Amino acid sequence: MSDLRIGDISKRLGLSTDTLRYYEKIGLLPAVRRTASGIRVYNDKDISRLKFIQRAQKMNFTLAEIASLLHMREDPQHARAEVRELTHKKLSEVECYLQDLTTLRNELTLLMNLCAGSEDGCPIIEGIENP
Amino acid sequence: MSDSTLDIEIFSAPSCNQCNKAFQLTEMVLKERGDISANLRVVNVVDELDYAVKLGVRATPGIAINGVLVFTALPSKATLHEAITLRITKGETALPDKTRP
Structure with missing residues (x-):
């Protein structure tokens, strides 16, 4: 580019x-x-x-956290212990978020498939109203 | 009668014609065998969305045996028969209640 x-x-x-x-x-x-x-x-x-x-x-x-992560991104081998720790913590957060997203995707996939197969309206609304 | 008791769950949804067929087919297979004790349960995926998704249900009908999703669509009678027989042969039994919602 x-x-x-x-x-x-x-x-x-x-x-x-x-x-x-x-x-x-x-x-x-x-x-x-x-x-x-x-x-x-x-x-x-x-x-x-x-x-x-x-x-x-x-x-x-936060921007401060991002700054630390960028240091790690630039030079992972020589990152300070606290930066490594923060990166590890943030990785855990991303993995939790990803798991939540995956579950949400699976729920929506199921609801969409129900919607496609339903003759009496869409059960998506019912699914959302009964969490 | 076999010593094994199976948990069979039919994942169903309102207005799902195939779901009723899946239930009837399962009942028929169990009746024909006659030697299996089974807890047959219909799970409305809209009511138990979390549980259905956890087991991997992405469409209806689905059939789980002993807490494992075995069929993701309506199976043939022979295939369902085979799947049930396999689990009985392997000596699988129903899961403890705590694993279910």
């Missing part, structure tokens, strides 16, 4: 340009390369890092 400017990244990832600048300011993103005229140019590594930040934010990780 060719280098992208801040407006392109903003559109692609759905992050505001202010947010992108802020991430750089607080060090979540290392200083982004700039053109001679001072325009920020994001490379693949920057984009990968931003996607990681987005995913972690969806899991409600």
